[in-house]
Amino acid sequence: MRRIISVLMENEPGALSRVVGLFSQRGYNIESLTVAPTEDATLSRLTLVTIGDDHKIEQVTKNLNKLIDVVKLVDLTEGSHIERELLLVKVRASGAQRDEIKRSVDIFRGQIVDVTSNMYTVQVAGTGEKLDAFLQALGEHTIMEVVRSGVSGIARGEKVLSV
Amino acid sequence: MELLSGGDMLVRALQDEGVELIFGYPGGSALHIYDAIFRQKGIKHVLVRHEQGATHAADGYARSTGKAGVVLVTSGPGATNAITGIATAYMDSIPMVVISGQVPSDKIGEDAFQETDMVGCSRPIVKHSFLVKNAEEIPEIVKKAFYIASTGRPGPVVIDVPKDVTNPADRFPYRFPEKVRMRSYTPAGKGHSGQIRKAVALLLSAKRPVIYAGGGVVQGGGAELLTELAQRLNYPVTNTLMGLGAYPGSDKRFLGMLGMHGTFEANTAMHHADVILAVGARFDDRVTNTPNKFCPGAKIIHIDVDPASISKTIVADVPIVGTVQSVLGEMLEMLKSSDEQPDQSAIVDWWRQIDDWRERHGIYTAPRYRTDGALIMPQEVIRAVYDITEGDAFVTSDVGQHQMFAAQYYLFDKPRRWINSGGLGTMGFGLPAALGVKIAHPDKEVVCVTGEGSIQMCIQELSTATQYHLPVKILCLNNQALGMVKQWQEMQYEGRLSNSVYEESLPDFVKLAEAYGHLGVKIDRREELHDKLQEAFAIKDRTVFIDVYVDPSEHVYPMQVMPNGSMRDMWLSKTERT
Numbered sequence: 089m090r091r092i093i094s095v096l097m098e099n100e101p102g103a104l105s106r107v108v109g110l111f112s113q114r115g116y117n118i119e120s121l122t123v124a125p126t127e128d129a130t131l132s133r134l135t136l137v138t139i140g141d142d143h144k145i146e147q148v149t150k151n152l153n154k155l156i157d158v159v160k161l162v163d164l165t166e167g168s169h170i171e172r173e174l175l176l177v178k179v180r181a182s183g184a185q186r187d188e189i190k191r192s193v194d195i196f197r198g199q200i201v202d203v204t205s206n207m208y209t210v211q212v213a214g215t216g217e218k219l220d221a222f223l224q225a226l227g228e229h230t231i232m233e234v235v236r237s238g239v240s241g242i243a244r245g246e247k248v249l250s251v
Numbered sequence: 252m253e254l255l256s257g258g259d260m261l262v263r264a265l266q267d268e269g270v271e272l273i274f275g276y277p278g279g280s281a282l283h284i285y286d287a288i289f290r291q292k293g294i295k296h297v298l299v300r301h302e303q304g305a306t307h308a309a310d311g312y313a314r315s316t317g318k319a320g321v322v323l324v325t326s327g328p329g330a331t332n333a334i335t336g337i338a339t340a341y342m343d344s345i346p347m348v349v350i351s352g353q354v355p356s357d358k359i360g361e362d363a364f365q366e367t368d369m370v371g372c373s374r375p376i377v378k379h380s381f382l383v384k385n386a387e388e389i390p391e392i393v394k395k396a397f398y399i400a401s402t403g404r405p406g407p408v409v410i411d412v413p414k415d416v417t418n419p420a421d422r423f424p425y426r427f428p429e430k431v432r433m434r435s436y437t438p439a440g441k442g443h444s445g446q447i448r449k450a451v452a453l454l455l456s457a458k459r460p461v462i463y464a465g466g467g468v469v470q471g472g473g474a475e476l477l478t479e480l481a482q483r484l485n486y487p488v489t490n491t492l493m494g495l496g497a498y499p500g501s502d503k504r505f506l507g508m509l510g511m512h513g514t515f516e517a518n519t520a521m522h523h524a525d526v527i528l529a530v531g532a533r534f535d536d537r538v539t540n541t542p543n544k545f546c547p548g549a550k551i552i553h554i555d556v557d558p559a560s561i562s563k564t565i566v567a568d569v570p571i572v573g574t575v576q577s578v579l580g581e582m583l584e585m586l587k588s589s590d591e592q593p594d595q596s597a598i599v600d601w602w603r604q605i606d607d608w609r610e611r612h613g614i615y616t617a618p619r620y621r622t623d624g625a626l627i628m629p630q631e632v633i634r635a636v637y638d639i640t641e642g643d644a645f646v647t648s649d650v651g652q653h654q655m656f657a658a659q660y661y662l663f664d665k666p667r668r669w670i671n672s673g674g675l676g677t678m679g680f681g682l683p684a685a686l687g688v689k690i691a692h693p694d695k696e697v698v699c700v701t702g703e704g705s706i707q708m709c710i711q712e713l714s715t716a717t718q719y720h721l722p723v724k725i726l727c728l729n730n731q732a733l734g735m736v737k738q739w740q741e742m743q744y745e746g747r748l749s750n751s752v753y754e755e756s757l758p759d760f761v762k763l764a765e766a767y768g769h770l771g772v773k774i775d776r777r778e779e780l781h782d783k784l785q786e787a788f789a790i791k792d793r794t795v796f797i798d799v800y801v802d803p804s805e806h807v808y809p810m811q812v813m814p815n816g817s818m819r820d821m822w823l824s825k826t827e828r829t
Contacts, residue, residue, distance in 0.1 A: 098435055102370060102382065113375045143562075150559035156379040156399060159435040251434055 090119070091145050092164040092171060092241045095134040095152060096249055099125050103157035107134060110155065116140065116148050120173075120238030131159065131251070135240050137216075159251055168244040174211065174237040175219045176201075179230045181208045189226070196222045207232065252424035257386030258283035258417035259290075260425050261350070264393035266293040267427040270321050272312060272690060273297070274305040278325025279365060280352030283417035285323075297690065297719055300711035302329050304683035306336020307709065310345050311687030314670045315645055317472070319346035319400045320687065326352045327365030330411075331372060335677060337407045338376040342674025343493060344470060346405035348396045349373075353382070355415040369411045378406030383416050386423050394431045403438025404557040405470060439556050442573030442581065450528070450552040450569045451585045457526035458597035459604075460486045463509065466493030466673065467531015467555060473575035474498070474666040477530060480583055484593055487605055489517040491532050492658055493673040500662030501642065506605065507615065510538040511811045512655040515612035515821060515829070518811065520605055521546055522819035529553045531575045534565040535674070544817035554578045612809070612823055614659060619808065619824070626802040627777045629653065629728045633660035635781055636698060636726060639788045644696040645670065645688045649681035649705030652734035655807040657700040679708030685723045686716055696788070697723045703757055703798075704733045713767040716794045724788065725796045727760060730803040738806045742822075764796035775800035 097103050104123055111118050119137040126133045138148060145163065152158050164171070175198075181189050182205070189208060193200055198212035212222050216239060223231065243249070255263060261284055265273070273296045277285045288296050299305040302324045309320025320340075324333050330351040340347045354363040370380045379399050381392045389412075396408040454460065468477050474497045481488045481504055488498040489509040498505055507514030509521055521527065527549045532538070539545045542564050553560075553567035554575060561570045571578055609616050620628045633656050636644075646661055648654040648671040663669045670688060672680040685699035706727055716723065728734075733751040740748050761771030770793050774783045780799070787797050812820040812828065821829045 102374075102380070105371070106374060109374050147559065147563060154557070154559055156433070156436050 089141065089145075090137060090139050090165070092169070092239055093136050093138065093149065093152070093161060094164050094241055094249055095136070095161040096126070096159045096251065097132050097134060097155075098157045098159065099130050099132040100157055103132065104134070106155050106157055107136075107152065110151055111138075114147070114151060116144065120236075122238040122240050128251075135238070137239050160249055162243065162249050164241045164243060167247070169241050170244060171215050171239050171241040172213050173216050173219055173239050174213050175222065176235040177210050177212075177223065177226070178232040179208050179210060179226055180206065180232060181230070182206050185230065189230070192222070192225050196225070198222065252426060254422040255425040256283070256287070256417065256419045256422050257389055257412075258287035258419060260386060260389045260423070261393065261412065261417065262287040262291055262294065263425060264390045264427055265321065266291070267390075268393055268397050270294055273321045273323050274299055274308040274312075274687065275323030276302050276305055276325065276329060278329045278352065280326035280354055280414045281323060281329070283414060283419055284350070284352065284412065286419070287417075296323070297715065299683065299715050301709065302332035303335050303679060304709050304712045304715065306333050306340065306347070306349065307677075307680050307683035308687035308712075308715075309347055310336060310340050310680075311647055311670055311684030312691050313340070313345050313347055313687075314684070315667050315688040316691045317470075317667065319348055319397055322347065322349040324349070324351050325365065326354055326369070327367045329365075330367050330369040334372060334376070337373055337409070339672050339675045339677045339680060340407040341376040341378070343466060343672065344405050345407070346401040347407040348400050348410065349407060350410045350412060353411045353413040356384075356413040357415070359413065369409060373409045376407070377409050380409040380411065382411045383413065386416050386421065389416075390425065390427045391431065394428050395433065398431050399436060404467075404560075439558070439572050440574060440577060442554065442571040442578040444581065446569060446571045447578060447581050448585060450571060451582055451589070453526055453550055453552060453569060454484065454528060455589070455591050455593055457486075458594060459520075459523055459525045459601045460484070460528065461506075461520050461524040462486050462488040462498075462528045462530065463491070463521065463532055464488060464494045464497045464530045465491040465532025468494055468497035468575050469531075469666040471531055471556065471575040473531065473579050476576060476579035476583060480579055480586070483583070483586060485598060486593075487520055487602070489513070489521065491535070491538055491673070492671065494532060495658060495669040496663035496666040497531075499664040501664055505662075507613075508658055509818075510535070511540070512659065512807050512809065513811075514614055514659070515809050515823065516605055516608040518809070518818045518821060519608050522817055524549045527551045529567070530579065531555060533560045534563065536564070539565060540811045540813065540816050540818055540820070544815075546818060620805065621802070624802070625777060627774070627780055627799060629656045629730070629801040629805055630660050632726070632728060632780065632784075632799050632801065633657050633700070635784050636788075637661045639784055640696050640698065644668070644698050645692060647671065647681045647684040647688060647697070647699045649699075649701040649708075650676045650678045651702050651705060652730070652738065652805075652807050653700050653702045653705075653728040655735075656728065678705040681705060682709050682725065683712045683715075685725075686712060686719070686721050689721045689723050690719070699723055699725045701725060701727050702734060703727055703729045703731065703753070703760070710763070713764065713769060713794070717768045722790075722792055722794050725794070727796065727798045728801050729760075729798050730801050730805070731757060732803055735807070741806070760796055760798040764794070769794040769796055771796045771798065773798045773800075
């Protein structure tokens with residue numbers, strides 16, 4: 089099962105490598121990983137997507153919690169949550185294609201953020217599924233380059249992950 | 252405020268932390284620190300002959316005292332040589348602080364002379380690590396390192412110190428923090444009382460209980476409480492390899508070690524148990540054999556300070572996270588104030604069953620090895636040493652058959668007496684560990700049980716024993732082969748002894764010991780065994796290397812059947828199986 093684990097950790101050098109190292113060392117997989125400092129510069133927020141059964145996920149969270157740099161963590165998939173991923177994609181766009189692509193971008197509520205006479209750069213935010221669907225709508229022949237940020241997430245409602 | 256250089260700060264902070272002893276080896280990046288050590292008196296430094304020896308010696312010191320062992324090495328090869336010892340301490344949860352020199356900050360990443368990314372190399376085998384950025388951080392980092400290493404589930408901590416940070420020309424105000432608080436690190440304390448109550452009820456309802464205690468009981472200072480609990484309930488106890496001494500080995504309730512080379516009665520009792528109380532043990536694969544065949548009828552109570560150890564391989568029915576001391580203490584309180592008693596007739600029947608197993612195949616009810624041959628049997632050597640030392644020695648061990656014979660036949664009545672590399676299985680551990688133990692306990696008998704294979708992995712430390720006058724006994728069960736490897740090759744590879752025999756290449760250990768200024772004793776005739784051992788152990792002021800030629804064909808039994816065996820599936824001899 090796909091899980092989104094959100095981790096609050098010390099913004100220290102080496103902290104990220106400990107998290108990543110833990111996954112390779114214990115044979116857990118990472119589907120995606122994002123990390124950046126929070127409003128409190130001493131803390132970083134890391135969101136990672138992993139796949140495993142309940143037993144594996146329990147071990148993942150226990151071992152993450154054991155890392156000295158990890159302050160707190162939550163499995164967002166245990167409750168109602170919002171997940172977002174940012175996609176930047178360069179697509180071939182010339183002639184009649186330009187309008188068609190523009191329509192697809194509108195349908196997926198994306199934005200064209202850069203233009204040349206032969207291509208668009210499109211930005212779309214949403215769940216991973218939505219981004220997959222958008223890429224499929226574009227068709228692989230038009231796609232020149234894809235960049236995805238990896239999943240970020242936050243719990244719904246008043247629940248917050250903080251120290 | 253006093254102004255100190257980074258090097259002086261480091262040494263002062265170690266003093267303020269209460270460190271008495273450092274095991275180490277100097278080199279370029281560590282020279283400022285070594286100079287600071289030279290100019291002080293509080294801390295004794297022991298110069299080893301190889302950095303691996305430093306880590307094992309600090310490890311032996313830590314295991315025998317309960318205090319964190321301290322290691323100081325230089326960058327590059329100094330640091331990488333320490334890796335095996337750090338991994339050894341990590342696998343057995345031993346408190347250790349390893350300080351490694353590093354190339355100057357501005358050279359890091361430039362492939363400088365003797366540069367290695369020590370924080371990176373050691374990352375998977377440390378509890379935590381620090382790279383010192385500036386000298387002012389040193390006191391707090393030292394305080395944190397010891398706090399992390401010694402609390403919760405203990406483990407090694409690395410402090411990597413770039414050379415510029417210790418420069419004697421740069422001085423900074425020194426203040427040692429009294430306490431340290433870390434928002435991201437809160438080791439487990441008391442267990443959950445509701446869970447403990449459930450555990451007590453389950454224990455009292457047991458008809459076929461077994462207490463399975465591991466190294467956490469030794470490390471966590473829980474041996475007395477565990478003993479009181481077991482004796483109060485009159486329940487049988489088995490210890491893991493790491494847990495030997497957590498319950499008195501000579502007590503009648505002790506079933507011996509469990510696991511791959513555990514006793515018939517311990518493994519069989521585990522298999523048939525209805526309630527297992529696991530304390531400070533981690534259901535290691537060398538204990539459980541095939542996990543899905545492990546103890547089919549048992550409800551499991553698991554007490555551990557590390558939540559990640561619980562339900563890792565075997566799911567616990569009643570998990571309790573907490574220190575063994577607090578949890579066992581609370582269990583005992585509840586038992587004392589409870590009117591309920593165990594089902595006495597069931598427990599009597601259970602003991603009758605266990606005694607029958609002991610009678611049939613137990614290694615303590617009759618010798619299960621040859622007693623009428625011409626060759627010396629390894630088991631009888633350990634028994635003889637047990638008798639001579641009156642069961643009161645500190646015994647360190649290397650890794651292999653000799654380790655298992657020592658674990659089976661030397662009965663430890665006290666915790667911290669049996670010192671071996673259980674988790675990592677590090678050959679070469681025994682001798683340096685023995686030196687660390689001897690420094691901490693100069694008036695005690697310290698015996699390193701080894702083999703002619705293991706001893707050669709750290710034999711250079713014989714020279715350290717000379718320099719610091721550390722009169723330990725080295726008991727080499729010499730079977731002229733890598734005994735355990737050979738045993739597996741004989742059992743599973745149709746006797747193809749691939750690279751497990753030395754042919755005629757072994758050194759004369761007696762002469763070798765003498766070359767280092769020690770005494771060497773060779774024992775190769777069975778009728779001389781007891782007298783010569785007596786003589787050797789009567790010598791108290793010299794290191795004695797006792798090279799005992801044992802039956803090279805002997806195997807360690809019992810041995811669990813693998814793969815796909817359960818706890819109770821064992822080879823009892825070369826021809827007999829359960």
